[in-house]
Amino acid sequence: MAPYPNVLVGYDGTTESDRALRWAADEARLRRLDLVVCHCWRWPYPISHIDYDIEETVKKMGRHLLDRGADRAAHLAHSVKIHKRLMDGPAYAALMHESPEAELVVIGSHEQDELPVGSTALQLPARSRRPVVVVRQAAAAHERVVVGVDGSRGGDAALAFAFEEAALRRWSLEAVYGCWEPGAVAESELALFADEEELARSCGGRLQRAVAPWRDKYPQVQTRTSLVMEGPRTALLTAAARADLVVVGDRGTGSVDPLLLGATSSALLHHAPCSVAVVHAERT
Incomplete structure (x- = not known):
C-alpha cells in the first residue's frame, strides 16, 4: 500500500474547482489511488446569529454540492474509488486536516494575477507538507x-x-x-x-x-x-x-x-x- 493512499481535491462547484476535479481524477487514475472529494460549507452570518434550521439548510446545500462533485469525479475516472468529505469552516483548514493521508492535494485557482491575499491557493502550498497542485486553465496543451x-x-x-x-x-x-x-x-x-x-x-x-x-x-x-x-x-x-x-x-x-x-x-x-x-x- 502507498504511504499516502489517496489524492485529495477541494470542490465547491465553481469552474475553477471543476478544473481541479478533472486534474485530481486523472492523478488518482494514473497513480492507482483513491480520490477524496472535499467540500467545506460555512455559516454565512456572525456566530451570534445562529439559526439551526437555516444551518441545516446550508449543510444540505453543501451535501448536494459534494454529491455532485463525487458523481462528476466518478464519471471522469470510472476505475477510481471515490470518497466524500463534508466539512465546515474555511477550505484551507479542512484540506490541511485531511492532507496528511494524501499523496498530493489538488485545488483550483483564479487566473494569474488574481489571487487574493489569504486565499487557499496561497495558504495551502505554504503550510501543507504534501505536494499541492494549484490548477489553472492553460491557453494551450503543451504536454x-x-x-x-x-x-x-x-x-x-x-x-x-x-x-x-x-x-x-x-x-x-x-x-x-x-x-x-x-x-x-x-x-x-x-x-x-x-x-x-x-x-x-x-x-x-x-x-x-x-x-x-x-x-x-x-x-x-x-x-x-x-x-x-x-x-x-x-x-x-x-x-x-x-x-x-x-x-x-x-x-x-x-x-x-x-x-x-x-x-x-x-x-x-x-x-x-x-x-x-x-x-x-x-x-x-
Missing part, C-alpha cells in the same frame, strides 16, 4: 512539465515529483536553472558573478548533476535542461508559457520563515500562466 532547479533540498524534491508526473502523463520535461541570484549564494561564491563564463560552468555542472539521477530513473521521459542567466522567477515564468505544469520547491537556497513560501514559489502562484505544483522537502 510539458517545467521544473525549477537550484541545488536546494526543495529543488531536489521538485525534481522527483516533476519526473514522476512527466512519466505518468507521458509528457516531456524541461529542467530550468535561473542562476542569476547573487543574493541567495554564499559569500564565497559571489565572485562568480563577475565572470559569466565561470558562473555558467559552475551552475551548469550543478544543473546536470541534479538532473542526472532522475534521467537514469525515468529514461522514457524526454528531458532537456536550460541554464538561464536570469533570476529564477523570470526564468521559470518565461518557461511556464510553454508548459502545462511548473513544479517548484517550497523554498530555494535563500533563508526564509519556515511557514512561508520562497519568493520564486510565491511569484509563480501569483503569475504563472499554467498550473503550479509546490513540493516540500522531507523534514529531517
Whole structure:
C-alpha cells in the first residue's frame, strides 16, 4: 500500500474547482489511488446569529454540492474509488486536516494575477507538507512539465515529483536553472558573478548533476535542461508559457520563515500562466 493512499481535491462547484476535479481524477487514475472529494460549507452570518434550521439548510446545500462533485469525479475516472468529505469552516483548514493521508492535494485557482491575499491557493502550498497542485486553465496543451532547479533540498524534491508526473502523463520535461541570484549564494561564491563564463560552468555542472539521477530513473521521459542567466522567477515564468505544469520547491537556497513560501514559489502562484505544483522537502 502507498504511504499516502489517496489524492485529495477541494470542490465547491465553481469552474475553477471543476478544473481541479478533472486534474485530481486523472492523478488518482494514473497513480492507482483513491480520490477524496472535499467540500467545506460555512455559516454565512456572525456566530451570534445562529439559526439551526437555516444551518441545516446550508449543510444540505453543501451535501448536494459534494454529491455532485463525487458523481462528476466518478464519471471522469470510472476505475477510481471515490470518497466524500463534508466539512465546515474555511477550505484551507479542512484540506490541511485531511492532507496528511494524501499523496498530493489538488485545488483550483483564479487566473494569474488574481489571487487574493489569504486565499487557499496561497495558504495551502505554504503550510501543507504534501505536494499541492494549484490548477489553472492553460491557453494551450503543451504536454510539458517545467521544473525549477537550484541545488536546494526543495529543488531536489521538485525534481522527483516533476519526473514522476512527466512519466505518468507521458509528457516531456524541461529542467530550468535561473542562476542569476547573487543574493541567495554564499559569500564565497559571489565572485562568480563577475565572470559569466565561470558562473555558467559552475551552475551548469550543478544543473546536470541534479538532473542526472532522475534521467537514469525515468529514461522514457524526454528531458532537456536550460541554464538561464536570469533570476529564477523570470526564468521559470518565461518557461511556464510553454508548459502545462511548473513544479517548484517550497523554498530555494535563500533563508526564509519556515511557514512561508520562497519568493520564486510565491511569484509563480501569483503569475504563472499554467498550473503550479509546490513540493516540500522531507523534514529531517
